[in-house]
Every structure is written in structure tokens, then in C-alpha cells.
Amino acid sequence: MIQQTNISSLDRLEQFYLLKNFKEVKLKCQTFLRPRLRPDIINWLEENLILPDSFPIPGPFRIRNSPHLEEPLRKALDPEVRSLALMGGNQMGKTLLFICVWAYDVVNDPCPYLYANATDDGVKKYALQKLEPIINCNPILNTVIAKKRRGNTDESSTRWKIYPGGWKEMISLASPGKTRFRSARKTVDDDMDEIKITLGSEGNAHSNLKGRVTAYKYNYQHYFGSTPRRDGSSYIQLEFKEGSQANWYVVCPGCKKELVLDEDRIVWDKEPIDLLKTEFHNDFKTARIKCDKCEYQISEAERMEMLLKGRWIHKYPSRTDHLSYQLGKASSTIASLSFIAEQKYLAEKAFENGDDSLYESYMNNEKGLPYKKIVIKEIDARKLIDRREDYIDPEKKNIIPNGVLILTAFVDAQAGSQTKPARYEGEVWGWGVGEECWMVDRFKIEGNPEDRNVRDKLKNFLNSLEYVRKDGLKRTIRRIGVDAGWASQSIYELVERGWDKWCATKGSNNIRASLLPRKISLVNNDKSVLINVGTQAAKHTLFLRLQEIDETEINIKPNLTDKETEEKKEFIAKIHHTKLFCDLDYFEQLTAEHAVPIIRQNETHYVFQKKKSGLANEAIDIWCGAYAMMKSLNVNWRKYKASVDAKVGALSNQEETTADTSMTNLVMRRMKPAAPLELTKVKTKNKNVIRRPSVNPITNYG
Numbered sequence: 001m002i003q004q005t006n007i008s009s010l011d012r013l014e015q016f017y018l019l020k021n022f023k024e025v026k027l028k029c030q031t032f033l034r035p036r037l038r039p040d041i042i043n044w045l046e047e048n049l050i051l052p053d054s055f056p057i058p059g060p061f062r063i064r065n066s067p068h069l070e071e072p073l074r075k076a077l078d079p080e081v082r083s084l085a086l087m088g089g090n091q092m093g094k095t096l097l098f099i100c101v102w103a104y105d106v107v108n109d110p111c112p113y114l115y116a117n118a119t120d121d122g123v124k125k126y127a128l129q130k131l132e133p134i135i136n137c138n139p140i141l142n143t144v145i146a147k148k149r150r151g152n153t154d155e156s157s158t159r160w161k162i163y164p165g166g167w168k169e170m171i172s173l174a175s176p177g178k179t180r181f182r183s184a185r186k187t188v189d190d191d192m193d194e195i196k197i198t199l200g201s202e203g204n205a206h207s208n209l210k211g212r213v214t215a216y217k218y219n220y221q222h223y224f225g226s227t228p229r230r231d232g233s234s235y236i237q238l239e240f241k242e243g244s245q246a247n248w249y250v251v252c253p254g255c256k257k258e259l260v261l262d263e264d265r266i267v268w269d270k271e272p273i274d275l276l277k278t279e280f281h282n283d284f285k286t287a288r289i290k291c292d293k294c295e296y297q298i299s300e301a302e303r304m305e306m307l308l309k310g311r312w313i314h315k316y317p318s319r320t321d322h323l324s325y326q327l328g329k330a331s332s333t334i335a336s337l338s339f340i341a342e343q344k345y346l347a348e349k350a351f352e353n354g355d356d357s358l359y360e361s362y363m364n365n366e367k368g369l370p371y372k373k374i375v376i377k378e379i380d381a382r383k384l385i386d387r388r389e390d391y392i393d394p395e396k397k398n399i400i401p402n403g404v405l406i407l408t409a410f411v412d413a414q415a416g417s418q419t420k421p422a423r424y425e426g427e428v429w430g431w432g433v434g435e436e437c438w439m440v441d442r443f444k445i446e447g448n449p450e451d452r453n454v455r456d457k458l459k460n461f462l463n464s465l466e467y468v469r470k471d472g473l474k475r476t477i478r479r480i481g482v483d484a485g486w487a488s489q490s491i492y493e494l495v496e497r498g499w500d501k502w503c504a505t506k507g508s509n510n511i512r513a514s515l516l517p518r519k520i521s522l523v524n525n526d527k528s529v530l531i532n533v534g535t536q537a538a539k540h541t542l543f544l545r546l547q548e549i550d551e552t553e554i555n556i557k558p559n560l561t562d563k564e565t566e567e568k569k570e571f572i573a574k575i576h577h578t579k580l581f582c583d584l585d586y587f588e589q590l591t592a593e594h595a596v597p598i599i600r601q602n603e604t605h606y607v608f609q610k611k612k613s614g615l616a617n618e619a620i621d622i623w624c625g626a627y628a629m630m631k632s633l634n635v636n637w638r639k640y641k642a643s644v645d646a647k648v649g650a651l652s653n654q655e656e657t658t659a660d661t662s663m664t665n666l667v668m669r670r671m672k673p674a675a676p677l678e679l680t681k682v683k684t685k686n687k688n689v690i691r692r693p694s695v696n697p698i699t700n701y702g
């Protein structure tokens with residue numbers, strides 16, 4: 001029943017109530033139409049969000065557990081910010097940040113969301129281990145997100161969540177063909193460096209994802225997060241560089257200055273296990289981190305206190321629409337110093353054994369930085385093969401160039417593989433003035449290197465070798481090294497009592513080891529000589545020479561010092577390979593390694609490592625061995641060449657060639673043990689049996 005009433009016919013009281021009612025209705029309408037005030041994200045999270053067990057710190061969300069997330073959380077909701085990138089080690093809180101922002105948005109500002117992970121596995125883990133549990137333990141999310149229902153694509157599924165005002169789809173960038181890209185207002189590009197770019201992938205999946213926001217021209221946002229991988233090919237590094245580049249600064253309790261904690265400056269207590277102090281027990285629980293300004297050692301408790309009061313400092317604060325943050329584990333409250341210390345120790349130890357994979361992951365996961373595995377300049381095997389020379393006649397293999405003054409040989413014992421038999425493999429190198437060198441022989445003795453007969457065969461073969469220079473001067477091999485890295489005892493027996501001619505060698509793992517040690521060792525009951533060769537030093541020389549052959553302007557180090565430039569000039573075209581023995585396989589072995597820069601104690605070192613694991617590199621080891629043998633002879637080239645020239649002069653006057661051996665014997669008798677090699681042990685008893693090895697026979701020539 002609707003009654004129309006004339007207001008003027010109402011009495012004063014009725015008019016009063018009518019007006020009052022009308023005002024109330026008007027107020028309610030205005031309240032309803034007013035935009036909702038969005039609560040502060042930190043307050044909202046602390047009041048509403050419970051983190052499930054799958055997060056590092058479960059329970060009610062507390063910003064003091066990860067203080068470094070406060071600024072990025074607020075900025076992620078700032079309408080001025082278009083892109084926000086987080087580059088850091090694992091457990092930096094990247095996933096937590098993305099989930100918190102999303103949970104807040106579901107309740108306070110729902111919109112279409114596209115979450116992308118580089119791998120399908122990554123999506124699965126994110127959806128099942130992070131998203132589902134957080135929805136299940138938070139009623140505020142659980143009540144608004146549609147329940148799963150089978151067979152109905154419009155309802156939520158594991159990878160597809162819908163709620164009033166928005167939805168969230170989780171996709172993998174690994175299979176772009178299968179992905180239905182929708183238009184979204186916010187995109188999350190998570191684990192972006194894990195993506196594998198294959199030949200079949202269509203364009204750049206990351207930029208395809210960015211293109212999904214075109215419908216939201218004025219209020220779109222991109223969030224990026226990843227642990228960086230390789231320097232130069234890292235996507236998160238690119239996003240970081242284009243952004244404001246913030247680091248987390250804390251105040252040192254020692255000097256009160258602001259600094260970024262550096263994982264490389266972690267120290268811990270070491271207890272020697274043996275009397276010689278060669279082995280240590282590492283007490284990682286005592287890990288401390290040194291201030292780079294005052295050397296104050298910050299304890300774990302102090303670090304935690306400092307982190308709570310830290311702040312982000314942006315390198316480019318004007319880049320307000322693209323914010324980027326980098327965080328190492330030492331700056332994260334979630335990580336512990338002792339854990340980082342252990343990772344650092346393991347990585348450095350593996351590195352010294354020639355394996356940089358752990359070091360790479362230490363760099364990525366603990367330091368949160370891309371790893372610089374730069375191939376400075378590859379040496380191309382095919383270029384080297386074009387530069388081979390014809391200095392040895394296949395008919396007269398023992399005739400060698402006139403430039404050769406001395407000969408050394410190096411032998412590698414090989415256990416054999418499925419494709420190659422067990423064998424001894426070696427080369428003879430001739431050396432001249434300025435260490436110019438020629439390969440004069442290459443040989444293989446097949447059979448088990450530990451077998452006495454095979455050893456004897458090698459020994460007789462090498463002892464029988466004799467070479468004659470084109471001018472008629474005879475040359476014999478002055479020193480033979482055999483690699484004892486494998487089957488050591490057999491090799492010691494092989495070189496037994498070889499004294500100044502035969503010696504065993506082992507490569508030193510120390511990257512800074514000098515080519516030859518100050519002292520040589522006696523092994524095998526003092527019957528065999530063992531020399532530790534600084535392989536990195538030898539390889540440095542080899543690659544310097546190979547590069548000069550390449551003749552293009554290559555720097556093995558980006559910034560050569562004057563001394564190194566001189567060193568480089570000196571070696572121009574001083575390594576000669578003969579067509580007779582050197583095939584493509586040989587050059588592939590010779591170029592199987594490359595220089596890799598690593599940073600230790602703020603200093604860059606270059607180390608040679610295989611380009612790929614599994615590559616054969618015997619040719620490198622053999623040249624380095626022959627080179628070390630030559631260096632151990634400590635030749636004064638100018639003086640020695642003069643004496644050899646005199647002999648050649650005498651030869652041309654005489655009919656017979658007899659001078660060489662007698663000359664050598666004469667010099668051998670005059671020889672003194674000289675620097676740089678000395679013996680560590682000299683037997684005093686049985687002097688008749690154990691002769692002091694004469695390790696430096698040519699020093700006093702001339």
C-alpha cells in the first residue's frame with residue numbers, strides 16, 4: 001500500500017522525523033559510495049597473515065623477522081612504481097614478498113594477476129608448497145577464493161585462483177606454446193634466471209610476459225625476482241641494473257660507519273689437527289664477519305641487531321618507477337653466518353681442486369651475485385692447425401731445426417677409457433734462445449702403465465732417442481719428466497735412480513704456486529726425484545704463446561701490466577708445431593682450457609680450467625711438463641748458444657762429429673748444485689749408493 005502524503009499536512013514532529021530519516025539515508029549512501037581506505041600493508045599483514053610451515057619462519061607474519069622486506073612491501077603497492085626487482089641469494093624472502101603483496105591485494109585491491117616461473121617444476125612447487133598452504137591457513141583468503149571443483153574450468157584449480165574482483169593464474173615460461181597468456185594488471189616473474197632458452201623458444205619469454213599488461217596502461221605493475229646466475233646472461237641482473245640498485249646498509253658497532261655486509265669477509269676459528277698444522281678443524285659455529293672499514297669482527301648476535309636497524313640505500317634514487325634491490329645472505333636475518341661460512345669453505349676448497357661449480361653456486365646463492373665465468377678469448381684449434389710448419393721430414397724424423405739447443409720430454413701415464421687404451425703418451429720438445437720451442441717428437445707406448453714391461457719399454461725407447469740438427473750437431477734429451485699424479489708408485493719406480501735425467505712430477509693445486517718449487521723432494525726411499533710443478537703458471541705461459549700465434553689482438557688479461565706486455569712481446573711466434581705429429585685432435589686438446597677470472601680477497605686471479613668437463617687436455621699437460629723440465633735446467637741461453645755455436649764451428653772444420661758427448665761430460669763433472677732447486681732430504685749414509693742428484697747441469701755452461 002503506497003500512500004501519498006502532502007508534507008504540508010504533516011505536523012511538526014512528523015516533519016522532523018522524516019527529515020532525520022532522509023539525512024540518515026543520504027549519509028549511508030555517501031559512505032557506501034566513498035572509496036575504501038586501504039590499510040597500511042605492514043599493519044594489515046601483521047594483523048591478518050599467518051605463515052604456514054612451508055615458510056622459513058612460520059606463524060603470524062612479523063616484519064622484524066625480515067626487516068629488509070618492509071620497504072619493498074610498501075613500494076610494491078605504490079602506484080608510482082611500475083617495476084620492482086629483487087636480486088639475491090636463496091632465502092632472501094622473494095617468494096614471501098610476492099605472496100604477501102598478493103594476499104593483501106586479494107582482500108584490499110583485487111585485480112588480475114599473472115604469476116610466471118621459469119620452469120614447470122617451479123610453478124608446481126610454488127602452487128603446492130607456498131600458495132595452497134597459505135590459502136588453507138588464512139581464513140581471510142580461504143573464504144573469498146573459490147573452492148576447487150573438478151571438471152569446471154571456471155572454478156579455482158591448483159594453478160588458477162579466482163576471487164571477487166580478480167584472479168591469479170600460475171604459468172611456466174618453459175612451454176610458451178601451451179601457455180594461454182591473459183591480460184593482467186600485475187605480473188610476477190619469479191626465478192627468472194632459471195629459464196632455459198632453447199632454439200625452439202619463441203622470442204624472449206620474459207618480455208612476452210611484460211607485454212601482458214597493455215590493457216592496464218595506467219596502473220600495471222611488474223615484480224621480478226631471482227637468484228642471479230651467469231654474469232652477462234642473467235635477466236635479473238639486467239632488471240637490477242636498469243633500476244635504482246639498492247643495497248642493505250647496516251651500522252658497524254666498531255666504527256659506527258654504514259656498510260654492506262660482505263660474505264667474503266666471514267672468518268671462523270680453525271684448530272690444527274696435526275702437529276705440522278697442515279690440516280685444520282673448522283669451527284663454523286664461531287663464524288664472524290669483518291667490517292671492511294675498521295676490521296671489527298661482528299658476531300652473529302651483533303649482526304642480527306644491526307640488520308634490524310638497517311636501511312636500503314639506492315644508488316640511483318631518481319629511478320622511482322623502477323626499484324631494484326640486491327641482498328646477499330649475510331644481510332638476511334633468515335640465514336646464519338655459520339651456514340654461509342661452511343658454503344664458502346667448501347666452495348673455495350673445490351675451486352682449488354679445479355672445480356668451480358661450487359664456487360659459482362656460492363656466488364649465486366650466498367652472495368646473491370651473478371658469477372663471472374667469462375671466456376676472455378677462446379683460442380681456436382682450427383686457427384692453430386693452419387699455422388703448422390714443415391720443419392721435420394717424414395723420411396728423416398730425427399733431423400731437427402738448427403735453433404734447438406736442448407731437448408726435454410714429458411710423459412703422461414693414462415689409465416685408458418672405453419675409447420682409448422691404457423698407455424704412456426708423451427712429447428719431445430726442442431728449446432732454443434729465448435725459450436723458442438719446436439715439437440720434435442710425439443709418441444705413445446700402449447699397455448698398462450703400472451706394468452713393469454711397459455715401463456721398461458718406455459724407458460728403453462726414450463733412452464734410445466737421438467736427434468741431429470740440420471747442421472750435424474747431435475742432441476739428446478736432457479731431462480724427462482713423468483706425471484705421477486696417477487699410479488704414483490709405479491712412476492717413482494720408473495724414474496728410480498734416473499737422477500739428473502728422469503724425474504717424477506706432480507701438479508700443484510695452489511693457483512699461485514710458482515712454476516718450480518724452491519726445493520725438490522726425494523721419494524720412494526730417496527731413490528726418485530719428485531718435482532711439484534705450478535701448473536697454472538705453466539699454462540699461463542702456454543696460452544700467452546698460443547695467443548701470439550693467433551696474431552689477433554688478444555689480451556689474456558683485460559688489463560696487462562707493463563711487465564706482462566713485455567713478457568708477451570718476448571714470446572711472439574715462439575712455439576712451433578709440426579705437420580708430422582699435430583692433427584686437429586691434438587690442437588683441440590691443446591685449446592681445451594680457458595682462463596676464468598675469480599675474485600679472492602678483492603683481487604682478481606685468472607685460472608685455467610677446462611672449457612667443458614670431459615674434454616681431453618693431455619696435450620696441455622704434456623707441453624707444460626716439458627716446459628717445466630726445460631726451466632728446471634736453468635739455462636743461460638746466450639752463453640749456452642755461444643758454446644754450441646763454437647762446437648758447430650769446430651764441426652765444420654772436422655770431418656767427424658764427436659764433440660758433443662765429451663763436452664757434456666766435461667761440464668757435468670764441473671757442475672755444482674745450484675739455485676733454484678735444492679734437495680729437501682739428502683741421505684748421509686751409503687753415499688756410494690745414493691748420489692746427490694745433479695739437478696742443474698747446464699747452469700754453468702759457457
Ligand SMILES: [Zn+2]
Nearest residue numbers: 252255291294
Ligand atoms: Zn667498522
